Amino acid sequence: MVKIKNICCIGAGYVGGPTMAVLALKCPDIRVVVVDANAARIDAWNQDDLTQLPVYEPGLAEVVAEARGRNLFFSKDVDQGIREADMVFISVNTPTKTYGEGKGMAADLKWVELCARQIAAVATTSKIVVEKSTLPVRTAQAIKDILHNSQSKISFQVLSNPEFLAEGTAIQDLLRPDRVLIGGDQSPEGKVAIQALASIYAAWVPEEKILTTNLWSSELSKLTANAFLAQRVSSINSISELCEATGADVDDVAKAIGMDSRIGSKFLKASVGFGGSCFKKDILNLVYICRSYQLHEVADYWEQVIRINDHQTERFAKQIIKSLYNTVNGKKIAFLGWAFKKDTNDTRESAAIYVADYLLDECAHVVVYDPKVPKEKIYADLDFLGTRSSEENRKLVEVVDSAYAACADAAAVAILTEWDEFVVLDWNQIYSTMKQPATLFDGRNILNGEQLEKIGFRFQGIGKAAL
Ligand code: NAD
Numbered sequence: 028m029v030k031i032k033n034i035c036c037i038g039a040g041y042v043g044g045p046t047m048a049v050l051a052l053k054c055p056d057i058r059v060v061v062v063d064a065n066a067a068r069i070d071a072w073n074q075d076d077l078t079q080l081p082v083y084e085p086g087l088a089e090v091v092a093e094a095r096g097r098n099l100f101f102s103k104d105v106d107q108g109i110r111e112a113d114m115v116f117i118s119v120n121t122p123t124k125t126y127g128e129g130k131g132m133a134a135d136l137k138w139v140e141l142c143a144r145q146i147a148a149v150a151t152t153s154k155i156v157v158e159k160s161t162l163p164v165r166t167a168q169a170i171k172d173i174l175h176n177s178q179s180k181i182s183f184q185v186l187s188n189p190e191f192l193a194e195g196t197a198i199q200d201l202l203r204p205d206r207v208l209i210g211g212d213q214s215p216e217g218k219v220a221i222q223a224l225a226s227i228y229a230a231w232v233p234e235e236k237i238l239t240t241n242l243w244s245s246e247l248s249k250l251t252a253n254a255f256l257a258q259r260v261s262s263i264n265s266i267s268e269l270c271e272a273t274g275a276d277v278d279d280v281a282k283a284i285g286m287d288s289r290i291g292s293k294f295l296k297a298s299v300g301f302g303g304s305c306f307k308k309d310i311l312n313l314v315y316i317c318r319s320y321q322l323h324e325v326a327d328y329w330e331q332v333i334r335i336n337d338h339q340t341e342r343f344a345k346q347i348i349k350s351l352y353n354t355v356n357g358k359k360i361a362f363l364g365w366a367f368k369k370d371t372n373d374t375r376e377s378a379a380i381y382v383a384d385y386l387l388d389e390c391a392h393v394v395v396y397d398p399k400v401p402k403e404k405i406y407a408d409l410d411f412l413g414t415r416s417s418e419e420n421r422k423l424v425e426v427v428d429s430a431y432a433a434c435a436d437a438a439a440v441a442i443l444t445e446w447d448e449f450v451v452l453d454w455n456q457i458y459s460t461m462k463q464p465a466t467l468f469d470g471r472n473i474l475n476g477e478q479l480e481k482i483g484f485r486f487q488g489i490g491k492a493a494l
């Protein structure tokens with residue numbers, strides 16, 4: 028059996044960093060080097076102050092503290108990292124293409140291809156190359172082509188090992204995964220490579236949870252898992268609109284259906300809409316792949332998951348405007364939360380960005396508080412949309428450092444992220460500092476509407492009786 032002693036991971040982001048930190052923690056005999064083209068990111072991973080790591084995840088700082096400098100290293104020298112490794116993980120970003128063929132739908136594989144080319148160019152010994160990034164089904168074929176057509180006569184095996192961690196719970200997900208999926212060639216050499224990776228995970232993952240398949244099943248399973256998860260959120264969100272129209276309560280409905288063991292209770296929380304870097308991108312990618320195989324009915328089916336999500340976010344923004352007498356012009360609207368979910372500093376595709384953009388178009392004055400997202404990130408997210416100049420965004424949007432400051436003098440408060448600290452705010456105090464009538468829009472259904480109405484708020488939850 029091949030015993031792996033040196034691992035290199037290309038990409039020190041939300042996946043590469045935490046994944047490799049846990050691997051290094053659990054396998055002290057393996058030297059793990061995480062490399063990245065972004066030097067500032069590597070510096071941030073190496074700094075002494077563990078509260079300032081580039082990724083915020085509960086429990087991550089503790090894992091890094093134990094493994095960093097022992098067998099976990101963060102380095103800017105990508106070539107050296109690759110050269111010294113027996114196994115190279117590719118964990119780079121695969122965003123939706125913003126240009127050319129497949130624009131707005133297909134995954135941009137530019138960075139993955141660059142990695143493959145770099146591995147081919149600098150490797151001097153055989154390597155197992157592992158796709159950790161989420162990739163369209165059959166990408167491994169392209170990686171193999173690039174590696175096998177390099178000048179050297181080195182042998183490469185390509186594996187698919189998609190990551191299923193969710194942000195905010197990444198460390199627990201990595202320590203106790205529901206399953207680890209490894210896809211590889213079904214040739215004798217491919218099976219040896221699969222076993223080499225499986226034996227690394229076996230250090231902390233029960234054997235029955237390590238699944239092995241061919242490459243294409245593994246690649247497609249990752250896209251399918253995200254599509255199914257997002258579909259559940261869109262399904263319950265679609266029902267939330269019907270609840271508002273009929274007087275049913277979406278949390279009651281979710282509980283009632285979730286107790287059916289065939290349906291299950293997880294991922295049925297109605298919200299202002301799912302965000303995050305992956306659900307939308309991966310479903311768009313799935314839709315694009317289906318269309319490329321002329322499977323238009325299948326593509327239409329999955330595309331609807333995104334359409335409902337966009338509708339839910341827009342509907343939330345429209346509800347705010349309607350409830351404030353059809354105009355928010357010059358009105359202060361407090362946003363509690365900007366991250367796409369609690370316990371992360373990640374804001375990619377956060378519903379908050381789109382709700383803010385909608386309200387800013389109506390000349391609202393948006394004041395944001397998020398416990399983990401820095402001010403510049405919030406402005407960068409709005410600037411990235413290109414809806415208005417960055418000067419206008421800075422004029423219309425204020426970022427403050429407490430929920431109380433955000434809500435003072437506001438006409439309305441909108442909960443955009445379900446941070447625990449919002450549940451225990453002194454809502455009596457907040458009410459007394461707001462413009463009257465004070466309206467509260469709970470985009471995460473974390474607050475008790477009845478109690479807030481007793482204080483005097485006009486309260487609107489998702490999928491609750493409409494104002
Ligand atoms: P990220 O943007 O946080 O990190 C990617 C890193 O790769 C960046 O720091 C970038 O500088 C680096 N990089 C890109 N090209 C490089 C190159 N050629 N050489 C060296 N460094 C390079 O992305 P992420 O959130 O970690 O996601 C990575 C992949 O994992 C994506 O395919 C994503 O779909 C998938 N994924 C993400 C999550 C998640 O929760 N974020 C979960 C599961 C899977």
Ligand code: UGA
Nearest residue numbers: 190191192193194260294295296298301302303305367368
């Ligand atoms: C998701 C998947 O859960 C991971 O398994 C996957 O690895 C990852 O995508 C990925 O490929 O990037 P993540 O996006 O980090 O993880 O977080 P989720 O917990 O899935 O939440 C996604 C979005 O859906 C968030 O905005 C969340 O608030 C929303 N959501 C989730 C709901 O609105 N309701 C729910 O019931 C669950």
